[in-house]
Amino acid sequence: MGTSKSDYSMMENLKAKAIRWLEDNRGLVIVLFCLPASFLFDCGIQLRCWLRRLLFSAPKDHSKRVKTIQKYVQNWNKLPEDERKLMCTAKPNWLSLSVTFYEKSKCYQVPIDLFDILELNEEAMTIKVEPNVSVHEMTKFLIPKGYTLAVTLEIGDATAGGLAFGVGMTTYSHKVGLYQETIISYDVVTADGSLIHVTADNEHSDLFYCLPWSHGTLGFLVALELKLIKVKPYVHMKYIPVHSQEEYCHKMMELSGALDKDFAVPDYLEATIYDKENAVIMVGNFADVDTFSKRMKVNHITQWYKPWFYKHVEKYLHKSGEEYIPIREYLLRHNRAIFWVVESMIPFGNHPIFRFFLGWLCPPKPAFLKFTTTQAVREMTFAKQVFQDIVMPLNTLKDQVNTAIDLFETFPLLVYPCRIYDHHRGPQGQLRAPKKDQQTPGTNFAMFNDLGVYGTPGQVKNRQPYNPTKAMRAMEQFTRDVEGYAFLYADIFMTEEEFNQMFDMTLYNDVRKRYNCDGAFPRLYDKVKPEIDVIKIGESYAN
Template identity: 65%
Template sequence: MSGQTFREDLKEKAIRWLEENRGIVILFFVLPASLIFDLFVRVRIWVNRKFLEKSSTHENRVETIQQRVKVWNSTPSSDRKLLCTSRPNWQSLSTTFFDKTKCHQIPVDLHEILALDEKNLILHAEPNVTVAEACKYLVPKGYALAVTLEIGDATLGGLAFGVGMTTHSHKVGLYQETIVEYEVVTSKGDLLIVTGENEHSDLFYCLPWSHGTLGFLTSLKLKLIKVKPYVHMTYLPMRQEETLCRQMMKLSGAIDKDYQVADFLEATIYDKDKAVIMVANFAEVDTLKKWWKINDVTRWWKPWFYKYVETKFIGGGSEYIPLESYLLRHNRAIFWVVEDMIPFGNHWLFRLLFGWLLPPKPAFLKFTTTSAVREMTFAKQVFQDIVMPLETLDSQMAKAVELFERYPLLVYPCRIYDHQRGPQGQLRVPPKERLVPGTNYAMYNDLGVYGTPGQIKAKKFYNPSYAMREMEKFTREVGGYSFLYADIFMDEKEFNEMFDMELYEKVRKRYNCNEAFPRLYDKVKPEVDVIQISEEFAKKQK
């Protein structure tokens, strides 16, 4: 046996062992290491806040970033690398690994909440504040972000330059709709205040979905909503006489703009005949009867939220959930991704003994990702959030199940606005025929598909490049968009068909980005040849 053959054989055995014993590896290595790692990060940030950031102002910290960019500008153009932040890839929630070693890296260590404007309901924060930190700060004061992602480690800045959507989005739209101001350092080291009404409005509309390819974000101002301590959650089983699409269209207000929609709306589809729609409204618990129906769903010994709903409320019901717990209800099981990592994770004994260790830190999972494990993340798993017109929901679900044979599926309705200004960034203006009558928005939805495809579990033939490219083709045909945190299989021509790059390219030219920052497609495309690896994976199954 040659040395190369031996290494390939050893690699295959290692991958096979990892797959067959993944739960044990995660339990005895990843979870404890995630806990230690998380404590280390928290201590580092605390020390930084206590002794460094608190001894300086936000203005001082931003000026340091400006000076570093200006130093880069002072070097000969032939010696310059493209700019990016120095934040390690493994600290982001993206599944890809952009090669930052080829860039000039600028530290952007900004972690502070700067101000709370209770009169105008605005939070001013630096970009590395996490969703969990924002929740802990705001909820006790009676406020919440208008769009609160369920994953606590997501950062406010990462969502601003990426995308965010949640169960309140049928009332307010995507995360980008809740941003009223960006503070951005440009490629020249200038500091800009960017709003939709000032001279930088073109940049304002292109910063969402730009993934750090137009400038460095140093702060942002976000809309807040007034809240109550609890939500009253009502679980509605899918009615067989009416499609899920029709029910979600009605409940989201997509059919009648005057329909009294709930504060929060989502659906989890467990199989073709079984789904639960969840509607929630802000509530006070002011009677003993209500108090008896309180359920803190995020307690570490409790069942994972989606499993709990499936077993207890598949036939309907209601309860009261503390608001912060509701907002982060999917955090512990990362929706249902942890089930594929730890198949026994929802067992009552595991929860009792080890539930407090969940969830595994996404950052640590990325930090420990080898090339073999990286290949497995797109060849044998699917992580996709896709924005598509809500009226196509039934065909969306059918296509996802056909290609991935995967349940559960996640559905969040969401407004996509026509701001009536011509090109409005990377998302195209919704077609007029899709606008909700009497409004300037159309109702879309997030379709979440996460975990191991059914073909892999059943040991059937599965071609990941075919499945993903077919899903992307379907998405383009219905006028939808793939979230760019996940691996894309599109070539650049197909990418430009999905997204509107007209204003983005003009903005890059106006703000001198072409020689300073990576282009969007280059920034978000997988760092490995997913097509080639997927095809090789498919061949091995034949």
């Protein structure tokens, strides 16, 4: 017997009411179900990692493990051509920090069981690691020795390999550039199963410049060597309130060194914009805490009962201030609230009572959230949230902020200054060399910035019409107009033609031919585009 129109209408009505109830009570649902489940899930993951390290960790066996990976690829090459699927890693989608779900089930999956720190070279100030070593693990290993990565992402679950083949930047990037600028070498298994050592000045230099932003479409990363910097135990943080858009735009240009290459820039620099005219600029420098007065200003910001970092910073909108933050806590300062995304999930999450009793459960683990994401949840979160990082010239910051406000009506906004280099070669990978008139006089770099837009758009909060596809396509058009770049871990809304306008694919295409990637690995656009129909979903939620 078929379903009548009235039954169908009733089911749709119940579905709409259920979705509305979940939206209105999302925080309660997450606290009662997701946080405990996430905690148990993470305990299982940590136990798995501990057992894996206890039983299998052995840096001396690195070569043996790499040979196993080579064997997988060589076996793929032995298959008849019509039976070969595109290759990818066997790492589950839910362990990736990307918001998309690439269809790995259609691929030939190669296990990359590489989780070890291989070598610390204190003389050369480098560390060699396998690709699945996390930021948590690297900071825990390095900081007691007085070092950290030159670019240390704030999210502890990010991995060395994910950042190398994706992108990473931090508040030190105004001094050193993107994560890719801190990579000395890559060890890569290519499409024919060969192991090659890739540097900027050997026979694989073209590949060296294309591996960043390639998202695993040119080979399998099995090790990389990264630059280190020396640190002190604390960061002396100064909070500077700014009350006009013109002023915070100018100050970020000045403090980052964009205007004068000889300006004494701070070790760490960022801004959090709380509305169009009001922001807090944070200036941090390495420090020792060696007096009583300094010890009285120490703030352990990552303790579970402390305010979320961006909420802590917000109190400096009305007065300047300073404090000393332990270096590892500073580096992971945004981990507990995932910048400010957790507020969209748990609106009362920063309340002192919640923090004291349940703050230790936060944040919900990204792996758990992805592991439990259904198609319906994926579509709903895509349509009702924005999570974007975009790299654009810092001298366009005013227009960046105004465009983001017009399209998304959400605050805060994050600003990290970052150098983009001209390496004085032809095509230099997916990022073009900055124009001469953008570059800081007397240097080979231009100052760009990451604009971070995270959370629930104001239109959604106010239950006004909101088309996520229209908004994001407008933001992407603005990004192309100012010659910036969208981070590819987030959803993109561009056609392939528009994607090829934003990124320079000239050298990438040459490298794919030279290393026989066509037919072996997916193309970059196909790897990073959303697995859902963004146009259809955007229109359906807008109506």
